[in-house]
Amino acid sequence: xxxxxxxxxxxxxxxxxxxxxxxxxxxxxxxxxxxxxxxxxxxxxxxxxxxxxxxxxxxxxxxxxxxxxxxxxxxxxxxxxxxxxxxxxxxxxxxxxxxxxxxxxxxxxxxxxxxxxxxxxxxxxxxxxxxxxxxxxxxxxxxxxxxxxxxxxxxxxxxxxxxxxxxxxxxxxxxxxxxxxxxxxxxxxxxxxxxxxxxxxxxxxxxxxxxxxxxxxxxxxxxxxxxxxxxxxxxxxxxxxxxxxxxxxxxxxxxxxxxxxxxxxxxxxxxxxxxxxxxxxxxxxxxxxxxxxxx
Amino acid sequence: xxxxxxxxxxxxxxxxxxxxxxxxxxxxxxxxxxxxxxxxxxxxxxxxxxxxxxxxxxxxxxxxxxxxxxxxxxxxxxxxxxxxxxxxxxxxxxxxxxxxxxxxxxxxxxxxxxxxxxxxxxxxxxxxxxxxxxxxxxxxxxxxxxxxxxxxxxxxxxxxxxxxxxxxxxxxxxxxxxxxxxxxxxxxxxxxxxxxxxxxxxxxxxxxxxxxxxxxxxxxxxxxxxxxxxxxxxxxxxxxxxxxxxxxxxxxxxxxx
Amino acid sequence: xxxxxxxxxxxxxxxxxxxxxxxxxxxxxxxxxxxxxxxxxxxxxxxxxxxxxxxxxxxxxxxxxxxxxxxxxxxxxxxxxxxxxxxxxxxxxxxxxxxxxxxxxxxxxxxxxxxxxxxxxxxxxxxxxxxxxxxxxxxxxxxxxxxxxxxxxxxxxxxxxxxxxxxxxxxxxxxxxxxxxxxxxxxxxxxxxxxxxxxxxxxxxxxxxxxxxxxxxxxxxxxxxxxxxxxxxxxxxxxxxxxxxxxxxxxxxxxxxxxxxxxxxxxxxxxxxxxxxxxxxxxx
Numbered sequence: 001x002x003x004x005x006x007x008x009x010x011x012x013x014x015x016x017x018x019x020x021x022x023x024x025x026x027x028x029x030x031x032x033x034x035x036x037x038x039x040x041x042x043x044x045x046x047x048x049x050x051x052x053x054x055x056x057x058x059x060x061x062x063x064x065x066x067x068x069x070x071x072x073x074x075x076x077x078x079x080x081x082x083x084x085x086x087x088x089x090x091x092x093x094x095x096x097x098x099x100x101x102x103x104x105x106x107x108x109x110x111x112x113x114x115x116x117x118x119x120x121x122x123x124x125x126x127x128x129x130x131x132x133x134x135x136x137x138x139x140x141x142x143x144x145x146x147x148x149x150x151x152x153x154x155x156x157x158x159x160x161x162x163x164x165x166x167x168x169x170x171x172x173x174x175x176x177x178x179x180x181x182x183x184x185x186x187x188x189x190x191x192x193x194x195x196x197x198x199x200x201x202x203x204x205x206x207x208x209x210x211x212x213x214x215x216x217x218x219x220x221x222x223x224x225x226x227x228x229x230x231x232x233x234x235x236x237x238x239x240x241x242x243x244x245x246x247x248x249x250x251x252x253x254x255x256x257x258x259x260x261x262x263x264x265x266x267x268x269x270x271x272x273x274x275x276x277x278x279x280x281x282x283x284x285x286x287x288x289x290x291x292x293x294x295x
Numbered sequence: 296x297x298x299x300x301x302x303x304x305x306x307x308x309x310x311x312x313x314x315x316x317x318x319x320x321x322x323x324x325x326x327x328x329x330x331x332x333x334x335x336x337x338x339x340x341x342x343x344x345x346x347x348x349x350x351x352x353x354x355x356x357x358x359x360x361x362x363x364x365x366x367x368x369x370x371x372x373x374x375x376x377x378x379x380x381x382x383x384x385x386x387x388x389x390x391x392x393x394x395x396x397x398x399x400x401x402x403x404x405x406x407x408x409x410x411x412x413x414x415x416x417x418x419x420x421x422x423x424x425x426x427x428x429x430x431x432x433x434x435x436x437x438x439x440x441x442x443x444x445x446x447x448x449x450x451x452x453x454x455x456x457x458x459x460x461x462x463x464x465x466x467x468x469x470x471x472x473x474x475x476x477x478x479x480x481x482x483x484x485x486x487x488x489x490x491x492x493x494x495x496x497x498x499x500x501x502x503x504x505x506x507x508x509x510x511x512x513x514x515x516x517x518x519x520x521x522x523x524x525x526x527x528x529x530x531x532x533x534x535x536x537x538x539x540x541x542x543x544x545x546x547x548x549x550x551x552x
Numbered sequence: 553x554x555x556x557x558x559x560x561x562x563x564x565x566x567x568x569x570x571x572x573x574x575x576x577x578x579x580x581x582x583x584x585x586x587x588x589x590x591x592x593x594x595x596x597x598x599x600x601x602x603x604x605x606x607x608x609x610x611x612x613x614x615x616x617x618x619x620x621x622x623x624x625x626x627x628x629x630x631x632x633x634x635x636x637x638x639x640x641x642x643x644x645x646x647x648x649x650x651x652x653x654x655x656x657x658x659x660x661x662x663x664x665x666x667x668x669x670x671x672x673x674x675x676x677x678x679x680x681x682x683x684x685x686x687x688x689x690x691x692x693x694x695x696x697x698x699x700x701x702x703x704x705x706x707x708x709x710x711x712x713x714x715x716x717x718x719x720x721x722x723x724x725x726x727x728x729x730x731x732x733x734x735x736x737x738x739x740x741x742x743x744x745x746x747x748x749x750x751x752x753x754x755x756x757x758x759x760x761x762x763x764x765x766x767x768x769x770x771x772x773x774x775x776x777x778x779x780x781x782x783x784x785x786x787x788x789x790x791x792x793x794x795x796x797x798x799x800x801x802x803x804x805x806x807x808x809x810x811x812x813x814x815x816x817x818x819x820x821x822x823x824x825x826x827x828x829x830x831x832x833x834x835x836x
Binding site: 005006008009012013015016017019020022023024026027030033034036037085086089090092093094097098102106108109111112113115116117118119120121122123124126127128159162163166190191192193213216217219220221222223227247250251254264267268270271274275278279281282283286287289290 | 557558560561564565567568569571572575576578579581582585586589635636637638639640642643644647656658659660661662663664665666667668669670671672673674675676678679680682683699702703706730731732733735736753756757759760761762763766767787790791794805806809812813816817820821824
């Protein structure tokens with residue numbers, strides 16, 4: 001009986017540790033797998049030219065990822081610019097100025113919205129944002145646009161990331177004790193001054209992390225962006241033009257990737273690039289969060 | 296009791312103050328006077344409304360939208376409760392010391408300088424002078440003078456509470472509102488704070504909330520005993536503690552000892 | 553000086569209130585648009601039938617294939633994720649209970665893992681498929697999604713387990729239980745509602761993800777009956793139908809979006825309900 005229990009203990013212990021190690025090794029395994037698949041590419045082209053060349057001709061074996069990388073960066077940057085004021089001010093309003101009732105209803109709603117699949121946001125983008133950009137926004141700026149554009153991608157991404165970032169910001173601001181605000185007020189500061197000095201300045205790491213993780217999420221987002229961004233290979237600074245972000249490249253071309261030599265390596269390289277960039281972002285900002293949580 | 300009117304020897308007068316949170320009547324018809332340069336102790340069991348009363352004096356009740364406040368609170372002849380004009384200036388007349396120290400997430404120096412910066416004082420020398428003066432006032436200067444730029448959170452809890460006191464003094468209040476300021480502290484730090492209060496009443500009027508009977512006996516010049524949202528008795532400590540009139544206070548005195 | 557401050561405060565409070573309320577409006581608008589558009593096209597056929605001939609040109613049928621495929625994949629992936637996620641979360645909270653630092657480092661890595669985009673999992677799943685000589689199939693989709701949701705499962709469950717007081721663990725050991733007995737019988741039972749929440753959240757994440765199943769599960773008009781058959785998924789059904797130039801087909805994309813949204817809402821409300829119930833028992 002005792003022996004059986006000890007054996008069960010050992011077996012279960014083994015199961016537990018194996019599972020944990022498997023999960024923790026996942027990024028390493030994924031990284032290695034993608035790298036190995038992409039490595040034939042490095043015999044032909046240097047890493048530098050892969051990333052910085054704009055010469056994209058898969059059938060001739062030339063893979064320059066610059067249009068895709070700039071496309072991704074541009075869409076992400078735009079979405080960041082949209083989320084920056086909205087999330088910060090809303091989080092401040094909800095945690096500092098609004099009634100208890102509003103934040104108590106909004107918090108679960110935001111949580112649910114953060115869990116909606118991205119394809120739903122994509123549907124909304126196609127339904128509303130694309131026509132809006134083509135019909136109203138572009139004409140207002142004196143140009144024309146098909147609507148499937150960098151701007152649409154940025155807007156859809158922003159809307160997707162807002163619940164995610166807002167959620168984190170609310171968590172951060174909620175930890176500010178009421179006593180701190182009261183202390184600041186009792187020294188004669190206005191409400192807004194107290195918010196500035198106590199809530200914002202005291203939580204820089206948390207705020208930066210929330211946005212950092214939001215950016216990382218935006219950078220890796222696939223379906224929603226792909227549905228509205230136009231998917232045209234082009235390096236353009238005009239937000240009303242179409243672009244082709246990195247994740248969309250991978251998603252759109254898996255069908256042909258086995259028919260053109262090296263194409264699969266190129267796409268896996270793109271995935272590898274995404275993995276590394278986003279993992280680095282996550283490691284940095286999660287580290288900031290973990291460090292502040294300890295204090 | 297007839298409505299109280301402000302007089303010269305009273306720094307602060309509360310008249311017919313009522314506070315509701317929804318249907319809950321937190322403070323019931325509070326009338327009291329805070330004599331100047333004395334330690335007035337608000338005594339009573341937990342949850343009797345002492346802290347709410349203190350927050351009314353400072354208008355911090357504005358923060359809690361669910362609270363409905365009516366009545367008058369006078370400083371001099373100004374009814375501070377019903378004005379919306381220049382609330383920060385009113386709050387600056389009162390330094391707040393809360394149950395737990397709440398140092399701002401900046402350095403020791405900047406904590407004390409915060410109130411001055413808010414006032415718009417930029418003169419570095421004046422700020423330096425003021426920081427040193429008020430840290431000395433709370434007996435913290437010698438302990439921290441070599442690490443003024445260290446984060447305030449690196450201090451012990453007792454030191455943090457004294458820092459918060461110094462920070463409050465730097466805006467030159469007339470009244471110190473202290474809400475159980477020693478409840479989170481160890482006995483030695485508590486002693487220091489109590490000692491400071493006795494020294495400080497020469498220059499300040501102090502309102503101290505406590506539920507510790509012994510502390511009230513040690514410090515009070517004037518006692519207001521509250522129970523269940525109303526003032527049960529008020530008067531000099533010798534009267535109240537040796538000849539309690541009400542059953543509530545009698546019960547409290549027996550439990551407290 | 554004072555005046556400027558008060559004006560500054562007024563401006564910022566107004567701005568932040570304005571941002572908040574317009575945000576609420578926009579978010580409600582999104583849900584509203586998807587629902588209104590979708591409900592018009594929603595009919596029993598959508599849920600009960602698979603695509604018939606000419607479906608993608610406006611012919612008869614529904615998206616039962618995608619609903620079934622998504623459910624199969626999410627169920628399979630969740631089962632695998634439970635199989636490796638449950639013991640992993642227990643290990644962090646039982647075996648490592650005295651190693652705070654290790655616990656926190658592991659949590660840190662899991663959080664970072666959570667951020668890896670699903671398209672990367674999809675690409676990795678695809679390389680795995682090629683490596684093992686598999687085709688796009690239900691099984692490949694299940695494995696890929698399982699990898700995607702395992703860190704989520706572990707971290708959500710772990711978050712609840714970490715609130716269980718240490719005394720319970722010690723009491724169980726004191727009664728003579730082994731560590732794994734403590735883990736599976738005592739700690740797991742105590743954290744069971746949290747486990748359900750974790751399962752529901754992971755399931756929702758699995759059912760809604762498109763990019764990971766794009767290469768791995770394939771697409772078919774039939775309800776798969778074998779693990780090696782390709783499987784359609786709801787997000788991809790929405791995506792493909794929305795790409796069609798035919799209005800009827802696009803309408804169906806909206807209807808499919810409503811179906812997916814309803815499933816997700818149901819899951820997250822149940823998860824919330826469980827979490828609430830749990831925190832209530834915790835208070836007692």
